[in-house]
Amino acid sequence: MQVIATAGHVDHGKSALVRALTGMEPDRWAEERRRGLTIDLGFAWTKLPGGERVAFVDVPGHERFVPNMLAGVGPVPAVLFVVAADGGWMPQSAEHLAAIDAVGIRHGLLVVTRCDLADPGPATRQALGRVARTSLGAVPAVAVSVVTGAGLPELRDALERLVAALPVPDPASPVRLWVDRSFSIRGSGTVVTGTLPAGTVTVGQELLLTPSLRPARIRGLESMNEPVASAAGVARVAVNLRGIPAGLPARGMALVAPGRWTLTRLLDVRLALRDADVTLPPELTLHIGSARTQARIRILGPPGDSPVARLTLRDPLPLHVGDRVLLRDPGSAAMTIMRATVLDVAPPALGRRGAAAAAGRELAAWPDPPSAAVLLRRHGFLRAGTLAAMGAAGGPEPVAGDWLADPGHWDSLRGRLAEMVAAHARRDPLAIGMPPEAARAALGLPDRALVEALARGPASSEGDDPPEPPRGQVRLEDGYLRPARSPEARDPVTGDSVPSLPPRTAAAVKAVLADLAGAPFLAPDAGRLRELGLDARAIAAAARAGLLLRVAEQVVLAPGAQAQAARILARLPQPFTTAEARQALGTTRRVAIPLLEYLDRAGITQRLPDDRRRLRLSAPWSTRARYGSARGSPRRAGRPGRRRSPARQGRCLPAGRSPAGGSPGPAGASRQPDRPARIPRRGAGTGPRRAGCPRRPSRRAATSARPRPGSPSRCNRSPPHRARRTGGSR
Numbered sequence: 057m058q059v060i061a062t063a064g065h066v067d068h069g070k071s072a073l074v075r076a077l078t079g080m081e082p083d084r085w086a087e088e089r090r091r092g093l094t095i096d097l098g099f100a101w102t103k104l105p106g107g108e109r110v111a112f113v114d115v116p117g118h119e120r121f122v123p124n125m126l127a128g129v130g131p132v133p134a135v136l137f138v139v140a141a142d143g144g145w146m147p148q149s150a151e152h153l154a155a156i157d158a159v160g161i162r163h164g165l166l167v168v169t170r171c172d173l174a175d176p177g178p179a180t181r182q183a184l185g186r187v188a189r190t191s192l193g194a195v196p197a198v199a200v201s202v203v204t205g206a207g208l209p210e211l212r213d214a215l216e217r218l219v220a221a222l223p224v225p226d227p228a229s230p231v232r233l234w235v236d237r238s239f240s241i242r243g244s245g246t247v248v249t250g251t252l253p254a255g256t257v258t259v260g261q262e263l264l265l266t267p268s269l270r271p272a273r274i275r276g277l278e279s280m281n282e283p284v285a286s287a288a289g290v291a292r293v294a295v296n297l298r299g300i301p302a303g304l305p306a307r308g309m310a311l312v313a314p315g316r317w318t319l320t321r322l323l324d325v326r327l328a329l330r331d332a333d334v335t336l337p338p339e340l341t342l343h344i345g346s347a348r349t350q351a352r353i354r355i356l357g358p359p360g361d362s363p364v365a366r367l368t369l370r371d372p373l374p375l376h377v378g379d380r381v382l383l384r385d386p387g388s389a390a391m392t393i394m395r396a397t398v399l400d401v402a403p404p405a406l407g408r409r410g411a412a413a414a415a416g417r418e419l420a421a422w423p424d425p426p427s428a429a430v431l432l433r434r435h436g437f438l439r440a441g442t443l444a445a446m447g448a449a450g451g452p453e454p455v456a457g458d459w460l461a462d463p464g465h466w467d468s469l470r471g472r473l474a475e476m477v478a479a480h481a482r483r484d485p486l487a488i489g490m491p492p493e494a495a496r497a498a499l500g501l502p503d504r505a506l507v508e509a510l511a512r513g514p515a516s517s518e519g520d521d522p523p524e525p526p527r528g529q530v531r532l533e534d535g536y537l538r539p540a541r542s543p544e545a546r547d548p549v550t551g552d553s554v555p556s557l558p559p560r561t562a563a564a565v566k567a568v569l570a571d572l573a574g575a576p577f578l579a580p581d582a583g584r585l586r587e588l589g590l591d592a593r594a595i596a597a598a599a600r601a602g603l604l605l606r607v608a609e610q611v612v613l614a615p616g617a618q619a620q621a622a623r624i625l626a627r628l629p630q631p632f633t634t635a636e637a638r639q640a641l642g643t644t645r646r647v648a649i650p651l652l653e654y655l656d657r658a659g660i661t662q663r664l665p666d667d668r669r670r671l672r673l674s675a676p677w678s679t680r681a682r683y684g685s686a687r688g689s690p691r692r693a694g695r696p697g698r699r700r701s702p703a704r705q706g707r708c709l710p711a712g713r714s715p716a717g718g719s720p721g722p723a724g725a726s727r728q729p730d731r732p733a734r735i736p737r738r739g740a741g742t743g744p745r746r747a748g749c750p751r752r753p754s755r756r757a758a759t760s761a762r763p764r765p766g767s768p769s770r771c772n773r774s775p776p777h778r779a780r781r782t783g784g785s786r
């Protein structure tokens with residue numbers, strides 16, 4: 057089916073023509089019939105000789121009812137432009153034609169009526185010339201008389217050709233049905249009618265009624281007074297709604313597909329002025345579909361007959377970029393109607409000085425309709441759903457989740473993030489890194505996931521592993537952003553990156569290690585640490601760098617001290633007391649107690665109910681244990697292909713169990729580097745990893761290095777990719 061509107065000056069015979077074509081009365085109101093004057097929209101339909109069904113929306117011609125006329129022609133694809141042979145071209149002929157041009161209707165017929173009263177020739181010639189200069193272009197003309205019936209068969213033939221030439225809209229387009237009438241039927245409830253320009257409505261479908269966005273389910277559908285299960289545009293439809301109280305819907309509201317339109321009060325448009333020098337009033341009436349509202353207008357530039365303007369609407373409307381809207385100044389006779397094309401339905405604020413002129417310059421160069429690429433260039437980021445709701449198709453692949461980014465903006469952000477993280481590290485070399493939230497705020501990004509995606513770098517082409525960060529950029533490790541290191545800054549044995557310490561801290565660490573060289577378990581006391589300038593942050597940084605083993609807040613040993621302790625304790629009769637351990641280790645209770653607790657949590661020792669301990673593991677503590685002690689994250693430990701120290705693997709094994717069902721110990725472990733069963737979830741076996749695991753810079757974590765028994769540390773709360781690597785034990 058097709059829907060065609062009438063247009064033309066008052067009393068030129070539009071309603072009489074519709075009546076003659078359809079046999080239906082388009083003037084619905086008694087007052088209209090009494091006065092012989094159309095006031096509101098009328099609806100009628102017929103079948104053409106070829107079988108095509110066509111509905112007419114009959115509009116009023118009187119200048120007082122131009123808003124009603126605009127509501128009628130707003131959603132239709134074609135018009136019957138009516139001029140009376142005995143009347144000729146008249147003011148509302150011009151106004152209606154300007155409206156048709158502004159709305160952008162491209163198909164129509166010129167019908168010269170009342171040809172029994174005057175020669176249709178002059179009126180036809182006059183009208184064709186004017187029509188040709190609008191969006192309608194060159195149209196066929198037919199002269200008719202509803203009194204004599206002359207020309208009506210020719211008109212029906214011309215209508216058939218017109219209808220056959222009309223484009224078929226996409227039935228999958230998002231629905232936007234502008235309401236032109238609303239009433240209620242006893243037993244059925246609320247009914248709205250409208251011209252569906254594209255898309256499909258179906259019984260049972262849920263739509264939203266704008267501007268309230270109240271959900272409305274389609275209970276029943278009729279098209280041309282016949283019940284239908286679904287209707288695809290173009291169609292006249294009457295929709296019986298569930299969930300909408302009678303009296304709520306009104307002309308100008310719309311039923312829209314959820315998530316497919318942007319309900320907005322603010323939009324940027326390109327105007328089409330007839331005269332570049334025209335002075336626009338600050339407020340105009342905006343029409344689209346059957347809706348009209350007041351619009352405050354601010355010209356952004358550039359000068360000329362197609363400037364860009366920002367409109368602020370009194371009522372929000374469901375819009376897409378590329379929509380044609382009509383602007384009208386009801387108070388002015390000279391400048392009556394203007395066309396505008398919507399460029400942006402969610403424009404950014406014009407806060408800073410010069411922003412308006414810059415926006416004008418940028419938007420002036422946009423294509424019509426705007427593409428996803430230009431919208432992204434302006435906004436930097438848009439969610440895929442937001443872009444679709446703006447009415448722009450396509451767009452690049454998402455950079456994170458459903459976020460799309462302008463490629464140029466994305467690249468520059470990556471550079472800015474790298475600079476920011478590097479500056480943060482220079483400012484505070486002992487810091488664990490820059491929190492992503494701080495980077496998000498500083499870069500003005502809408503979502504933290506974007507910071508993480510920037511830090512991850514370009515997507516890897518192979519495998520599931522996150523790609524290595526590009527050289528000179530940023531890495532996100534243990535929840536913090538740090539400058540990526542060059543390959544030269546890696547541990548030659550493990551391949552792990554070695555964070556550098558400020559020279560003063562490095563010297564202090566060196567002094568501590570020298571102190572410990574002769575007595576590995578006589579940890580420097582608080583006074584010595586203070587003297588060296590090793591405060592809690594410096595100790596944490598050194599521990600992160602794998603240069604010290606921090607067993608408690610103020611108790612630091614050399615890396616690998618726990619393996620050395622295990623070897624010494626293994627020689628004691630099992631189980632052993634704290635005093636025996638202290639003696640064997642040659643240390644004081646200040647060090648022995650936190651060290652033994654550390655070994656408990658590491659799964660190296662087991663504390664018995666009588667407070668004695670025994671060694672849990674039968675692993676021979678190799679001299680390479682230092683590489684597994686404090687350096688490297690648990691993530692690295694599980695990464696296939698990485699070298700892992702036997703010590704690290706061995707101490708994760710619960711006593712008496714072997715990963716492959718064979719003999720326990722590091723040999724079996726090293727053959728099965730990825731068996732998840734070997735990485736206990738929490739508690740026993742996690743200690744040494746924890747020792748090397750950077751912590752959040754919370755007060756508690758910053759001031760206490762003591763792992764809490766049974767409580768998950770950062771290391772235990774592994775990121776998802778670690779869970780994947782570590783397999784099915786999670």
Ligand SMILES: Nc1nc2c(ncn2[C@@H]2O[C@H](COP(=O)(O)OP(=O)(O)OP(=O)(O)O)[C@@H](O)[C@H]2O)c(=O)[nH]1
Nearest residue numbers: 066067068069070071072093094116117170201202
């Ligand atoms: N003689 C003659 N009269 C006509 C013809 N067409 C319409 N009329 C008369 O013209 C007058 C106006 O016709 P309408 O159809 O009401 O005009 P309209 O364009 O719908 O007017 P509005 O809706 O008020 O803008 C009526 O009295 C019609 O009977 C025609 O072909 N010949």
Ligand SMILES: [Mg+2]
Nearest residue numbers: 070071093094
């Ligand atoms: Mg009429």
